[in-house]
Amino acid sequence: MSLVKKFATVGGATLGSRILGFARETLMAAALGTGPMADAFYAAFRFPNLFRRLFAEGAFNAAFVPLFAKEIEAGGIDGAKRFSEEVFGVLFTVLMLITIAMELAMPLIVAWVIAPGFVGDPEKFDVTVRLAIVMFPYLMCMSLTAMLSGMLNSLHHYFAAAVAPIFLNLVLIGALGYGLYTGASPLDTAWYLAWGVLVAGILQMVVLYAGVLHAGMRIGFRWPKMTPNVKRLLWLALPAAVTGGITQINQIIGQMIASTREGAISALQYADRVYQLPLGVVGIAVGVVLLPELARALKGGQEREAANLQNRSLEFVLFLTLPAAAALWVISDEIVRVLYERGAFSPETTSIVAGTLAIYGLGLPGFVLIKALNPGFFAREDTKTPMRITLFSVVVNCVLAVSLFPYFHERGIATAEATSGWLTAIFLFVTLVRRGHWPLDKALAWRVARLVMAALVMGACLHYASGLMATRLASTASLLEQVAALGALIGLSMVIYFGVAFLIGGADLGMIRRNIKRKTKPAPESGE
Known part of the structure; x- marks a missing residue:
């Protein structure tokens, strides 16, 4: 299967999950708005x-996948199975201890980490503590799910892992639908959602385990033991956990600061959900597929193939995220109004969320580039370098968020996160180039410059067109009319962007055809 087809497989499943996520957030906005619940x-x-990203997705995508791929190359399926069982025993035990400790310490954690601004509101603080206690075991489910997902990706079974998050959205949509149908209070609705999160975590874990069985690998529980392989995994995973969770780290910092202002946390969440669509579809798809492909190419000594994988991935993410960034900047008000403005979600809230979303849009290419650049380090079993870069960007985010929030509120936090994301992407890229791990491609540089130009042209046309359709996009228009107008704007922007990109040479049919048909070269088999 070609690299682009693999991206499309993961991206398509992620797109389905994100669309359901929009439906979930729309119901959430109608049921709870930006109120205290x-x-x-x-x-x-x-x-x-946060913990899921730190100890599950980030750590396992960065550390487990290359080591699992190495075990497949060296010892075949049997060796990989033994390694997986060793890791599973340690992971399960550690997660159980963490869960018990966090459940007991939850009041202190909410007061000092999650939402220090809630301490002055005893009812809101108490509800947050109880909801967190119900939902925290979700971490254990999702960490084990992430391990199973890493196994499936390394075995080139991408779809099951990509489709599993859909269950979270389906369960939460059901909980919200039930709450709205029965006229439940905001507090009761929040409880339905909390239990729904836990149920969804269990469902995802079951689905992924079934996927691993279908892929021909059955893993059992081994008594936890610190074998050399497990020690190597932990040595790589600890810095990788920080690196892989940079977005969540920055968001938890933003949440701590935002908790001092009523409605700020939910406003940031609604904006986050919108820009997560292109970030998830493109960035996560590239990160999930590129890491095992790159790891196998490097283990097989195929440096030229590795360089080609990296350049094509960078080209792919910018080709799709530059127009998304321009659209989020230009029509953020229209997007938020159509998606959310109903029920408890007021026009004033639309203005706040839209301003935040526009800034996130500017940071979108940087966030996605991080997903495409990190595998260049992780596949070489280097997790410390990106961790150092991440820690620097977290410091920048903290300083900017604290400085800007008193003046710009939610927009200040979004600015801090976007700036931090771009700094991380730039430092990652420069480091890879300086080490000779990313050979510069002049043709790629020219194409990127032309793609930027095409995105700017599209943005200008979109700004003009949105002005012409202002009455159809206003809150006084019917929802059907608003959706039709927004769909027309998106369709027009796609025609303009792709038309200009092909016209000025930012992309060409031959390049796309080669990338779709080109198959990644498998590493030499050994015991497989």
């Missing part, structure tokens, strides 16, 4: 999500 739920849910 929305703030409490999002604050409580952010914490297990």
